[in-house]
Amino acid sequence: MEWLLIIAALIGWLIYRGSRTRKANARAAAERSTSSGILRERKGYSAIQAVSKVRTFNARSPTSHSRAPARWVAKGEAVKVGGFTVPGGMFYLGGILPGQSNGSCGNCVVDPEAKAASSGEDREGRTMPYWPSYQSISPVARRTFLSWLASGRDDPSIGIGYVFLYFYGLERRMFVDQAKQDSPALIAEVRRLLAVYGDNGSFRGYASKFLDAAELVKGAEIFRPALRPDIRNGYEMPLSVRLHLGKKLAAKQPLDDTDALLWLLSLPDTYLRTPANRCFDELTELWASRFTARYPDGLKLNAPKTRLKLDYRAASGGFEGRIDISDGTVSLPDIAAISAPLDGLRDMLNACTEELAPYSRLLGRNPAAKGTIEATFLLPPELLASPTAMGTALLTRIEQMFGDRKVAGVRVTQLAKALSLDVEAGGKLPSGLCNQIGAFLDRIDVGMEPDRRYGSRNLKADGYVLLFRAPGGAKVDADAPAYVAAKAMVDVAVLAAAADGNIEATEYESIKAEIRAMPGLGGIERARLIAYASTLLKDAPGQQGALNKMKQLAKPAREAVARSATAAILADGHAGPDEVKFLERLYRTLGFPAEGVYATLHRGSVVIDEPVAVASEQRAPGIRIPPPPVEAGPVQGVKIDHDRLERLRSETAAVSDLLAGIFVEEPPAPAPEQVAPADVGGNVTRFPGLDAAHSALLGRLLAGDGLDRAELDDIAKDLRLLPDGAIERINDWGFDRFDEALIEEDDRVTIPDHLREALREVEAAE
Structure with missing residues (x-):
């Protein structure tokens, strides 16, 4: 034993x-x-230094140790294998890989001795294991793989396992063989594969990390990656982002708006909502505006102690390594270790996304709406003049109207075409649309007249509109007494100038001079009044209609107009020849004899007892004004009775109500019966603060249990409203009244139940 x-x-x-x-x-x-792997320290690269350790994995032992080693098939080389001629190269062919006596990493080698089936296919790769190798997959799967290699490697329907099997070889060639001469082609090929198969999250993650590491290995300069909504890469920040931001941290430079958004979007737990994805360009512009307002000097961060490293694990499971990264002088800090300011940045991103939601919904329903006036009304204020949001074509069309001038007189149809609006020929534009056009032009610093928001008439499709450059669109207080009085005087002056049907340039210049001389007005008010006068003089057909209306006024009303004009002229203490001519024309328009002008001038005013006191030695040429019936005395300069002037202004303002009845357009026709419910009854004040069209739309929603979106669009079109603009207008009104939006959009457009009773109370109160 x-x-x-x-x-x-x-x-x-x-x-x-x-x-x-x-x-x-x-x-x-x-x-x-x-010692020979790619992930060792590379000399000669100033941007990056790398130190790594490669770990090998066990793989199936080769069937024979006497076989020739596998070789790399160069790009463009064609080979025959398994019954296929495979052009293009860029894969390993043969037996054992060099230096891999135990067969490790053999999963990337196309082995000619492994039989491929003569027929059949497994396109989805159902028979393939999780970590496939050419030797381990079935003969049918080998045939499918070779067919894919031979046919361009771009079929998006092929199983992702075949793409990974091909990717294993590219990965090994780049990082183990260190084939520097092949690096550009390898990087380009992975980018191409990523474009075709990037929808697969697993492949996108591995391919993105390949590209990050490949750029490091090449020794490429650190650059800022482009912003894109899908920059997030798996479960960690993309290395390219960490490199760029790490370099800024190392240099103690603050992050600008692009850096901050890049940081936020690359985080694994950042998920963009539909508005941000659909309207990404608009999001970046809005973000830039909000970020700059909050951080005018940029976002300053303290560099963390954590240093930036790259852990690379091959998709094939055949090797791994670590790269310590520097910028050539110091190791770079890792921004992934910072979290303090992220909550505030996320809140700002969410706010930007929420503000783009109405605009996004419109583009979701109608992508062609981008750049239209309807879309611009749904944008945040910061984007209203943005070429990205509005489309450069629209802004270009507006600019072409001006040329190199500050004023542009165009037909309304021409303006509507520039704004991509359809208007009916010969008809009047709805009040809501006129307001929207004016509001849009405000946002690009363009004013217009006539502008009904400031007391002018509605635009007519075949009418004339004057555009002029002015900050904010030349907003004025249309109810200010000085402006009301001045506008009334312009109305009278223009009516008189047009009385004989022949308006001369001198008459227009005279009216402009009167506007410039009117007290209590600022530069913006004067500019708008001059533009208003220009449109009245230019649009003769509409002006004749106003003249005819004035002729039909009762005699007391016509006398009030005459008194207002005379009082305004006498306010400066004299009447020049042009002013006398003006009054003669006005009297003829009102049906009074022209001789009455002279009697009125000699009396000073038909309603004022005392004449205007003027110094005789400084009288201007024209009709002589009698001296006041008091003892004569030496008078120096022009003496103005301010109490009298105040009464004159009051009388001028009082007659403006009369003129408003002349210049206001006819009430809009009642809404079509199928649009407005019977109980609307044409009452334009059904909901105070809304015009007739918006009131009718709100009434229709209130009358039923809601509307389909398509049905609401049709009703809005019949009312000549822009659907989304109308919803926004009604919701704004709702916020003013009830502190919440009235209209909810889901499967149907509805009014919340708790607001219906409140609306009916408002309606009943009227």
Whole structure:
């Protein structure tokens, strides 16, 4: 028995010795791989220094150790394998990989000795294991893989396992073989694959990390990646973002708006909502505006102690490594270790996204709406003049109207065409649309007249509109007494100038001079009044209609107009020839004899007892004004009775109500019966603060249980309203009244139940 024990011990010792030898060989092979692998320190790259350790994995042993090693098929080389001619190269072909005696990483080699089926296919890769290798997959799967290689490698319907099998070879060539001459082609090929198969999250993650590491290996300069909504990469920040931001942190530079958004979007837990994805360009512009307002000097961060490293794990499972990164002088800090300001940035991003939601919904229903006036009304104020949001074509069309001038007189149809609006020929534009056009022009610093928001008439499709450059569109207080009085005087002056049907340039200049001389007005008010006068003089057909209306006024009303004009002229203490001519024309328009002008001038005013006191030695040429019936005395300069002037202004303002009846357009026709419910009854004040069209639309929503979106669009069109603009207008009114929006949009457009009773109370109160 002893000899049996001796033999057993000897066999055990031999087995143990052989095991030690195999482990030593394996370690030597690993060390050879490490010393020659791509992830070791590379000299000559000023931007990056890398130190790594490669770990090899066990793989199936080759069937024969006598086979020739596998080789890399160069790009553009065609080979025959498995019954296919495969052009393009860029894969490993043959047996054992160099330096891999145990067959590790053999999963990327196309082995000609592994049989491919002569027919059939497995396009979805159902028979493939999680980590496939060419040798381990079925003959049918091999045939499918070779067919895909031979046919361009761009079929998006192929199973992602085949793409990974091909990717394994690209990965090894880049990082293990260190084929520097092939680096540009390898990077380009992975970018191409990413464009075709990037919808697969797993492949997108591995391919993106490949590109990050490849750029490091190439020694490329650090650059700022482009902003894009899908920059987020798996479960960690993209290395390109961390490199760029790490470099800024190392240099103690603050983050600008693009840096901050890049940081936020690249975080694994940032998920963009539909408005942000659909309207990404608008989002970046809005973000830039809000970020700059909050951080005018940029976002300043303290660099963390954590240093930036790259852990690379091959998709094939065949190797891994770590790269310590620097900018050539110091190691870079890792911004992934900072979290303090992220909550505030996320809140700002969410707010921007929410403000773009109405605009996004419109584009979702109608992508062609981008750049239209309807879309611009749904944008946040910061984007209203943005070429990105509005479309450069629209702004260009407006600019072309001006040329190199500050004023542009155009037909309303021309303006409507520039704004991509359809208007009916010969008809009047609805009040709501006129207001929207004016509001849009305000936002690009353009004023217009006539502008009904400031007391003018509605635009007519075949009418004339004057555009003029002015900050904010030349907003004025149309109810200010000085403006009301001045506008009334312009109305009278223009009516008189047009009385004979022949308006001369001197008459227009005279009216402009009167506007400039009117007290209590600022530059913006004067500019708008001059524009208003220009449109009245230009649009002769509409002006004649106003003249005819004035002729039909009762005699007391016509006398009031005459008194107002005379009082305004006498306010400066004299009447020049042009002013006398003006009054003569006005009197003829009102149906009074022209001789009455002279009697009125000599009396000073038909309603004022005392004449205006003027110094005789400074009288201007024209009709002589009698001196006041008091003792004469030396008078220096022009003496103005301010109490009298105040009464004159009051009288001028009083007659403006009369003129308003002349210049206000006819009430809009009642809404079509199928649009407005019977109980509307044409009452334009059904909901105070809304015009007739918006009131009718709100009434229709209130009358039923809601409307389909298409039905609401049709009703709005019949009312000549822009659907989304109308909803926004009604909701704004709702916020003013009830502190919440009235209209909710889901499957149907509805009014919340708790607001219906409140609306009916408002309606009943009227």
